[in-house]
Amino acid sequence: MTRICVAGGTGQVGREVVRRAVAGGYGVAALCRHPLPAGAPARVDGAEYFPADVTTGEGLAAALAGADVVIDCLEGRSGKDLKNFADGGARLLAAAQDADVSRAVMLSIVNCDRSSFGYYASKAAKEQVYERSGLDTVVIRATQFHSLLAAMFGAGSTLRIIPVIKGARFQPIAPADVAAALLEAALEPPAGVRHSVRTVGGPEIQEMEEFARQWKAVTGSSGRLVRLPLPGAMGNYLRAGLNLVPEERHAGETFSGWLAKNADSL
Template identity: 75%
Template sequence: MTRICVAGGTGQAGREVVRQAVEGGHRVAVLSRRPPAPGEAGRDNGAQYFRGDVTTGEGLAAALAGADVVFDCLEGQSGRALKNFADGGARLLAAAQDAGVRKAVMLSIVNCDRSSFGYYKSKAAKEQVYERSGLETLALRATQFHSLLAGVFAAGSRIRLVPVVKGARFQPIAPAEVATALLEAALEAPSGVRHRVVTVGGPEIVGMRELAHSWQQATGARGRVVELPLPGGMGKYLRAGLNLAPGERHGTQTFEGWLAMHADSL
């Protein structure tokens, strides 16, 4: 049995790591700034929850005590969290090293080091922190989650317009399948390589317009699908197909399959 600490274990991917680790018989500690109370949604009764903050170091030692592996599923999408994202990773790794943790695995984004978009740049900066760490580390880069696309379509449909980025294709993947890949990478035998980068993508590559139509069919949402140019770093990233990993098709859950599974909550 392995003791696992999941930083960000209340987020989309983190919850899946926690669930699968508990089901696998591992002892799981969850580190979160706002851990859910007993009985609240998002809490796994088989895990132990700790309140902590990687931006200050508060609570890290208690959550990491006795851990063999730490997962970094934290997000920092805006404001102070985005600004301090890489520094938070360094603080988590330092605390992990002090606690005797043997391996650290972080969730990252495909080709994040080739994007000028701020959120993706923060992921690349944290990867560099992991590469410099004294621990054995691994950055698992994933393509975009199915839920990201569903969220974009849902936001636009409120004004009866479903936005599609001109020329964009996606290779979306289910958070559960990313969590499986994270666990497999964390629990494998020591590789002898101090730092590795691994990429996982969804099972199929589909144009954004086709994905929008699939979403409309699944949800019954009305609205005109509108193709729009996307300026800036994210637009350049998508136009270049850097959000894709054609040679790294993992899992089996397509966007349509994910929509069918989550029909009641869309």
């Protein structure tokens, strides 16, 4: 039986990978920084959970023991996690090589190497670590998640506004669809290419205002749509359309479909 180690197996995409892999009959080791108690919402029956920390290397050997492939869904959003994100990837890959893992698949962001925004730049730096690795590696670059837009709208609605970034269009994708792409890349037979970068985009491209209207209809928010400028690196990235990959629209869950499924938690 193929055994898959999912680094960041309790995160938004990681737990979807774990669910799909368990449902497919694969052995699954989920690597997470903090142990999960039995019955925790992020825990999937049938998977083994290992406390491990890529910033120190502690616990990696146990989590990777017997694994055939590792899927890296880790995030480093702020502070030391962001600063050490690429180094953590190097530790994970080194431990994977020591454990005789044959392939590593990393979750990344479309055109992250064309933005100076810190979070995106850290993803690009980690991609370079994967490219230099001696393992068979695949980087899956995804467009922004449906949940990102929902979080932005929800945060603004607490002030009775729904923010819409001027000049921004989005191509959001469901975390479950990204998880499917990661798992597919992890399980496909060797193609004779040591490193590859692939892109997966959401099924539709629309103005941010249209997505805001959909969110408002589902949530019943009384907030007013307000168009706001977004300065800095992230604003430049969005206005340049670098978050869009029109040639890589993948069939999957639309924003409205995702909203309907998650209406109770919005």
